[in-house]
Amino acid sequence: MSLAGKDKHSSGSGFRRRLAEMLELPKEVVFNLPVIQALGNEEISVTNYKGLVEYNEQYVRISAGTGIIQLEGVRLILRQVTAEHITVSGRVKKIEFLN
């Protein structure tokens, strides 16, 4: 992941970043970042996602502000799907950020 901000999945320009840090604004709102919550290895909840890219029992790919979040596991199911967040449960082995 690039830190310079040239990439389209980056977290915004240097000025916006400094401003957000100065004003202590919530970054997920300012930079449109996903919030990933993990309950052990059995439930991963992604808030502020863009869309579901792929879903099967082994892989769940979710596109978000930073790129694609790939979850790898066994017998994964989509526990909840709403416009704001998506909850995946099962036995999760890996959480990867793909760009």
Added chain:
Amino acid sequence: MFLKLLNFIRGYVVVAVSGFSAERFINLAARRSIYLWDAVRDEGRLRISCSIKGFKLLRYCSKKSGCKLRIVHKAGLPFILFRYKKRRFLMLGFAAFIGLAIYLTSFIWLVTVDGNERLETKALLDKLAEMGVSSGNHKSGLVLRDIERALMAAFPEIVWVNLDIKGTRARLSVVEGIVPPRPVETGQPCDIVAAKDGIITSMATELGRPMFQPGDVVKAGDVLVSGEVVVGSDEYGFTSYFVRASSVVLARRYYEYNFEVPLAYVIKSFTGNVKRNYGIILFDRQLFLENSKSPYLNYDIVSSENRLHFGEDYPLPAVWFENNYREFIPITVRRSLEEAKIMSRTIVNARILRELPVDTEITDMEFYYVVDKDVLYVSAVVTAVENIGVQVGLGRPGPAMNNEQ
């Protein structure tokens, strides 16, 4: 748990999504804020749950994403209700059942009284029934506090009362106190009047003018001690003043008891044969489940009752009872004359205890017997000495003391 219950009440549909991109279908649905849950990949197809409302919107998503939708399972209350919608009479019966249950539980079916020791339960129940608290009465419109107050007024023995209607049971709890003696009307002049006939044996007069002497025969209603005390007389008449007469007037009285003691009597020898008979009392009607006739010629009935309850607070107007017919063989036994005479004394003593005032002194008892074939005729004369005087107001107005002027 809670979410599952909510989903059940609102109803949901499990659909199978098949086609090129089920993910695209999910994204479209999520964008349209259709709530989806429990998505499972199942041999290439996707099985997913959504609400009934959401399902109607899913049609559009399936068309746009080129996926096929198939309903796998409908679950939840709306579908169950829909299934019974056509069975109109079942629903009607169900509604009638609930309505009837509500209607019937708005009555009082059982009234219980507790806490009374000297007051009779029946007297309390009668008074309650008078005010609308009885089996079969509607419980609405009863002002319990007013009824309590009325009970307190009707029974001065009650010092605390609580009436509570819970379900179909009305429970009256009372606490009895000791009735304070009626306040003595001091100052009000009165006579001592004979309550019964008798021969005076002694008079101990504290206040008042005695009208009789020991040895005199008096009749009920005679004034024994007058409250009018004469203090002087002249040509114009008497001068007197009135007092509250107070005297203990003992008189001898005779009581005669005539009765018979059978010399032959029957005892029951139970054979051990018992026939059970069950039945139910609905309201006040007895319904036997079997023939209520006894198979035996001579029998005793021992019955037990059990009120039917619908939970603790909902007694029903039905009592389950069991009658036991116990067969016996009557055996005639004879008692001797001596035994019969002893028995006659016991009977007389029991009647004296029951019928005569407590402070009565028994001075003599005489027995006269006539023996018949199977019966001993007894005539007992009891001589008793008792207080026959009662205070009776003069019935005429007047100052407590004197009218000298």
